[in-house]
Structures are given as structure tokens and as C-alpha cells.
Amino acid sequence: MIFGRREIRALAFLLPFFVVLVWIAVEAFRTPSKNDVLHIEAADSLLVAKDKGPVLRLEKFDPNTVTFEQLRAMGIDKFVARNIVKYRQGGRRYSIPEDVAIVYGLSDSLYAELKPYIAIADEFKIKPSAHYSHSATSQADSTRFAPRERVFRKVMFDPNVLDAEGFYELGCFTARQAEALVEYRTRIGGFGSLLQFRDCYLIGEALYAEMSEYITLSPLPEPEKVLIDLNSADSLTLVSIRGIGPATAHDILLYRQRLGGYHSTRQLFDLAVVQPKNYELFEKEIWCDSCKIQKIDINFVAPKELARHPYMTPSRVRKIIKHRQLKGGWSNAEEFLADDILSADEAARIIPYLRFPADNE
DSSP states (O other): OOOOHHHHHHHHHHHHHHHHHHHHHHHHHSOOOHHHHHHHHHHHHHHHHHHHOSOOOOOOBOTTTOOHHHHHHTTOOHHHHHHHHHTTGGGOOOOSTHHHHTSTTOOHHHHHHHGGGBOOOGGGSOOOOSTTOSSSSHHHHHHHHSOOOOOOOOOOBOTTTOOHHHHHTTSSSOHHHHHHHHHHHHHHTSOOSHHHHHTSTTTHHHHHHHHGGGBOOOOOOOOOOOOEETTTOOHHHHHTSTTOOHHHHHHHHHHHHHHTSOSOGGGGGGSTTOOHHHHHHHGGGEEOOGGGOOOEETTTOOHHHHHTSTTOOHHHHHHHHHHHHHHOOOSSHHHHHHTTOSOHHHHHHHGGGEEOGGGGO
16 A cells, blocks of 8 residues: 555654653553652652751751851751851850840741750850859859749739849749840830730740739830931831832832922822822821932022922923023022012922022021
């Protein structure tokens, strides 16, 4: 049987598909080899490890001497590793394993994994001293710093008021733990609630259950609000304000550049993105430092440069330039206003952006 050209081309086109179908059929019925199984198991192990997060390869280390590279080699996140090393700046040291727990960014779960591997050299450990001692003997001092049974004395106390000695006298903390508790409270700005006190790594649920009915928590003072200056804030600072998003921050900065700075927060209404509803959200969090305004020297500015200001229209520029040519300039803002070049509203808007010779005296 002789095939024509058309039949031969059709066979040449279909032949690769037949070969692939035969290979798939053979693979489907083939028993996996030992190597295949090992490859599949290895891939599964990698997926499981990936789901669990970075694998820690912990070994004994002294937080007072360990390097950033050694911590990274153990699988510790670079942010946490940097903060562990940075803690030693300024002469600070890790005296007890609990000191590691207060490193910024280190979670309770990670500290629980690290604790069995923390080995602090004797030279860095707390030495007995007379701090908090009510006895002149060194033996009494030693026992005050030694680990002891956490027995709460069942007295009323305020965790926002007690100093380190006060926490020690509760009977359930060593002197160093009492100091660490005060450091922790300072770092978080005080205990805002009973739950926040309970969740402190030095307390825990069991001890908190003993203490709960003896706690009188004084309210924290209202933090002093720091107003944000529209003339110096960057976009990151602006978006941190409630009611200002990235688009609004972008427009505020762009308009500030065109104006030369803001002299009033209400100038934000010039922007289409700022409406009364969202202005009310951030009105009390912003202000304008008018000393940072870039002013225009009205007696020497070129017409084109003056026309670039958002408050200048071609007709206003012509009026100002014409009067300046006739009069030779103005010595102060009062003279400028007296000439009635602009309407009262127009003059009120532009005057903060004009510089006169009297301003330099």
C-alpha cells in the first residue's frame, strides 16, 4: 500500500503524540524504583520543613560573646540576631538567661527553644552584692540573688508603681528577675491591663492566678501627643496619621512643594483628596511651622517664577508687576495691601508667601 504525500504528512504530525501516549501508559504501570521513592520522600521533607519555618540548628552559646554570624548559622532570624548582639552596646551584659527574653523582636516561643542552649560564662553572671540586702552578711546577700521557690506573699500591690525592690519583696522573684520586670515595664510603657501583666514572660498563668486578687492596677497616664508638622513630615510620617493614606500623603507633599510650604492646616482643603470628613480625623494631630515657608522676594522675582505659585493667576501677576514697575517695589506688607492690587481674600492667601525688605530688619 503506497501512501500519498498527504497521508505521510499526517502520520509525521501524529507520530510524536502516539509516542508520548505509549510512554505515559508504560510509566503508569511501572513500579517506582528505590531512587524515585527517596526523591519523593526528600521532596516531602523539604515541604514539611518549609511549612514549619526556618530550621534551627542550635548549640550552646554565650549571648555575651556570640557573633551575628554564629547566630545566623544557628538559623536565627537576622533581625533577632542583630538585636541580640546590639544589646551588648554601651557595656550591657546578659547576666541570666532571662535577659535574652527581653531582646526586642525575640518571641516567647523562640526564647523557649533558645533557653536550654544559653550558657553564660561566670565572668558575666551576677555577683552577690548588698543591693536590696537587709543583712550585712555576704551569705544573706548570696541567697537573695540565688534561685528560690516562687512563693507569693499575698499582699496588695500595683505592678505599675513597684520598683525592683518592691517586686523582690513579693517573695516570688529573684533580685535579677525583679530588675528585669522593671526593665520590661519601662520598655512597653507600663502595664495597660491585667492581661498585659499576665502575659509578661516573667509572670505566666500559674503565678498570675495566685496574684490576680491582690493586684490594684493604676491607669497609665495619657501619652503626650506630638503634633506632626506639615512642612517637615515625609510620606511615611504622614501615612501614620489616621485619615491620611498613601494617595493623600503624596498630594500633600506635592502641593507643599508647589506652595513653598503651608501656613495653615486648612490649606489642605485646596486638595481634592481632602474632604471635611477625613480632615476631622487628623485635624488635631497636625500643625504648620510657618518659619519653614520658602518666600518669594516680591520686589525682584521674575514674572515667570511668580506665575508658578498656585495662588497666582496671569491677571494677578500682571497687576503686581505693573504696580512694581510704577512704584519701584514695596518696603513691607502694609504698603502692598494699601495699594489694593488684589482683593482682600487674594491678598490674605498670598501675603504669607511674600518677602519684603522690612522682613530682614
